[in-house]
Amino acid sequence: MMKIRQIFHKWMLQEDLNFLLTNRIPRITLTRFMGWWSQIRHPWVVKSSMAVWRMFSDLDLSDAKHQKFDSLHDCFTRELLPGARVVNPDPAFMTSPCDAIVGACGTISQGQVFQAKGFPYQLQTLLGTSERCQHWPSTLEGGSYLTLRLTSSMYHRFHAPDQVHLQHVTYISGDTWNVNPVALKRVQELFCKNERAVLHMTTQEGVPFLVVPVAAVLVASMRLHAVDVLLNLRYKGPNELPCDATYFKGQEMGWFEHGSTILIFVPPGFACAQGIAPGERIRMGQALLKKPA
Known part of the structure; x- marks a missing residue:
């Protein structure tokens, strides 16, 4: 998986290819589809989608409040464990x-x-x-x-x-x-x-x-x-x-x-x-x- 991620990142560093793959697509249609897909509450959909997501990103759920998610949406909008982020208290x-x-x-x-x-x-x-x-x-x-x-x-x-x-x-x-x-x-x-x-x-x-x-x-x-x-x-x-x-x-x-x-x-x-x-x-x-x- 690490090797696949490295190859993908190498491709995406090629600016022309990166721009083509992430922008010269039906952006609004794909975005609406992703909104629908992320709400599907089926374990096979969630498991396979998260496997692909991990393959192409540095997704780290170690500080997430929950480790199992009913949908991709739940993972996207996840909460953190208490204390996972420290807010600087200085009023300045x-x-x-x-x-x-x-x-x-x-x-x-x-x-x-x-x-x-x-x-x-x-x-x-x-x-x-x-x-x-x-x-x-x-x-x-x-x-x-x-x-x-x-x-x-x-x-x-x-x-x-x-x-x-x-x-x-x-x-x-x-x-x-x-x-x-x-x-x-x-x-x-x-x-x-x-x-x-x-x-x-x-x-x-x-x-x-x-x-x-x-x-x-x-x-x-x-x-x-x-x-x-x-x-x-x-x-x-x-x-x-x-x-x-x-x-x-x-x-x-x-x-x-x-x-x-x-x-x-x-x-x-x-x-x-x-x-x-x-x-x-x-x-x-x-x-x-x-x-x-």
Whole structure:
């Protein structure tokens, strides 16, 4: 199995092949099929699917709360053993909301951020045309952005990065492009094309910031505890979802059905914590951003 995985990874490192296999496919149809397949509760389906999944990824269930799953969906959205993640208690830091690989990060300049080197996009384009989102580019100008990519084998639940208040959710339907580094270097404004949810939030000090979960191929479904609907490709609205939810630091906010990306946007004064840099693997609860003094 290890040899097969190594051969597969070698093939996937060939960017043209990687892009072809993960994007030049009927993305939405395949994503809907995967949503249906993952819900099948049959031991043969689950066992064979997980065997294939392990063959092509570094799936590690050693810290999962349960070791047996009735469906692939149950494994994708698995909970962890108590204490499997330690949330940094220092109030001077916001913590990572998820397990992830750090992608592009930097300063928001003239409303522009980057998905990869040489591939910029406008924050307003990501946030859409909603009146609720029009003030954010000016509010966040000069601040920082972070891209956190969740792979298929990672823990898929996301948590509050601080003691926060979730005031509103803007849901934006869209495509399901793969969000891996190969696609981010080829598809202009990729995050602005995919399905996403804009979470309007404030810290306990009243500082406004955004968390934007972005769905991807085979995912396109996310659950937020603060709203009573499943946000996916079949969801038809409304797009504006008022919320009034308060979370303590590290409290679970929701999950992806498979794996994707979370974008974080904070106003000026924040700085990346030590060790936070593109390519680094981080865990939920790890110090992510130092808050303004």
